[in-house]
Amino acid sequence: MPIKCQKADSFDLELLDKAVKKYHPTLLSAEVRIGMVMLWDEPRGDADPKPPIRVHGCPALARVRRLNVRDRLLTGKTITIEVDWREWPKMTVGEQMALLDHELTHVVLNEIREGVYAHHGDGHPEVKLRPDDYTINGFFEVARRHGRESAEVRSLERVLATTDDKGQLWLPFDAHVITAGGEVVRPNDRRAVTAVTISSGGKSVTLTGGSKQKAAAMAGG
Ligand SMILES: [Zn+2]
Secondary structure (H helix, E strand, C coil), rough: CCEEEEEEEEEHHHHHHHHHHCCCHHHCCCCCCCEEEEEECCCCCCCCCCCCCCEEEEEECCEEECCCCCHHHHHHHHCCEECCCCCHHCCHHHHHHHHHHHHHHHHHEEEHHHHHCEEECCCCCCCEEECCCCCCCHHHHHHHHHHHHHHHHHHHHHHCCCCCCCCCCCCCCEEEECCCCEEEECCCCCEEEEEEEEECCCCEEEEEEEHHHHHHHCCCC
């Protein structure tokens, strides 16, 4: 699978610049130099193009990499952001901005004392990459077979539980759980769950019994 690569154009670099200035100004003050390349697969014959970027085996829209000393010397960059070139134009500017913010959030500086950062001998700041706060992956069939005993459902519950008091903050609906006593609690609450109610746009649906895991999955988006 021949993966092709080209430098980001000036329009995309401008967006990257905005994302750094707006959300990660410390990367700027520490003089982290950031490159951006676009990757895509150009299969031979009639094969479908494959996702050019994978993180832990799963297709990803983008990825950030630290450069080693040789590549820093050759490119002048500290890190690079790789972007799926076929998916990128399908995204809105807001979505592109959020994706760049995500990749930049992985980057951690080595701060010796306030505002002072450790540097390599070649002048580039030392950076580390931190993992995502959460990842959700799994098989629908395992979630169906094992319900709340599966990592699939438990990881959804954990994410919902850490957002806000209502169970989830970002999606345009509100998910909560009704206990046996009729009390409305967050989805992670360990009290006996008899039903899940999902509300959206003034309408709500209550699912009970066997359908509650399905509801939990829906609530996870
Ligand atoms: Zn990530």
